[in-house]
Amino acid sequence: MHDIILETFKLGKEFKGFRAVSDVNLKIRRGSIHALIGPNGAGKTTVFNLLTKFHKPSSGSIVYNGHDITGEQSAAIARRGIVRSFQISAVFAQMTALENVRIALQRKAGTEFHFWKSERRLCSLNERAMELLSVVDLEKYADTLAGDLPYGRKRTLEIATTLALDPELLLLDEPTQGMGHEDVDRVKHLIKRVSANRTTLMVEHNMKVIADISDTITVLQRGQILAEGPYAEISLNPAVREAYMGDDGDDDGGNDD
Known part of the structure; x- marks a missing residue:
């Protein structure tokens, strides 16, 4: 479908017997801001690393603009227009x-x-x-x-x-992590502005940011998709509320493998 810029099919990653990501089916709509959220250890950064080929998938496939890019290297992915930021300042x-x-x-x-x-x-x-x-x-x-x-x-x-x-597809990994309220608000509006003519997929822990600018939210738990939809729907989902019970929603510092 022309309105889907990136899609994954049963995407999975295993590290020495530990299944970090399992059967993840994502559909990222062209021109949207899509958020990937979940409690600590949910597999969010691992999914990012699979999409940008910093990790090689153990199973499944990745399709971008109709092309299967599962076997391509990170440099080739970047040349196709998939560009990411990192949690740590670079x-x-x-x-x-x-x-x-x-x-x-x-x-x-x-x-x-x-x-x-x-x-x-x-x-x-x-x-x-x-x-x-x-x-x-x-x-x-x-x-x-x-x-x-x-x-x-x-x-x-x-x-x-x-x-x-x-970039045609911009991947932002925890763009507001460690920021004060004023900076968070400024960066939130910046993401909204720079996403006007491109597609953005972001991992983000600040639910206010997620609620204000995301079109679609995918919730991960233990490496699998728990729920997906707009914030109004996700925020009322009992399974999502249970997953976040006792968790502040912060990511795992890039160590969710």
Whole structure:
């Protein structure tokens, strides 16, 4: 179906006898914001790693834009337009915000390894880099070292670098983790804005963010899909309420294997 950008069929992952993900059937609609939630150890980050091929599936298949990408490597997945962020900050601390975005633009242009060329040759990328910084409200931080940025702004810079790769499907892994209320609200509106012309799949622990911007929510428990639907439906589901009983909804820090 043309409105489905990514679909998984009985997707599974086993680690030394432990079944981390089992028979996960996802359908991500084109142009939507789709959230993947669940209690600690539910398998959320494992699913992300399977989709972006940081883990090889033990079973099942992944179809993107009608193509079976199950056997492709992570670099090929990125070239297809599937780009992800990570829970842990992944910026170059000793480079400015502008330079961080410019590096991502070099990757898109295929010039990331042109170390022997003058930096002046890269100035042609500055205009686009500034446009992306403006999109995420970081233009005034263009000349600030990434390592000196406040935590929330640093995570925002990561979104700018992923946008530099012009993703068709943007995967955000805990985009508001560790942020204060003001930063969470700002990033929530940013995700909504940058998702206007693309599809977004995100793992997120903040239920207020989920409720405000998600079109569809998939709930995982023990590596399997427990429920799926809009927030109004999911929030009233007795099985979902039981799964979260006594749990604050935080993810497992990327260690849900």
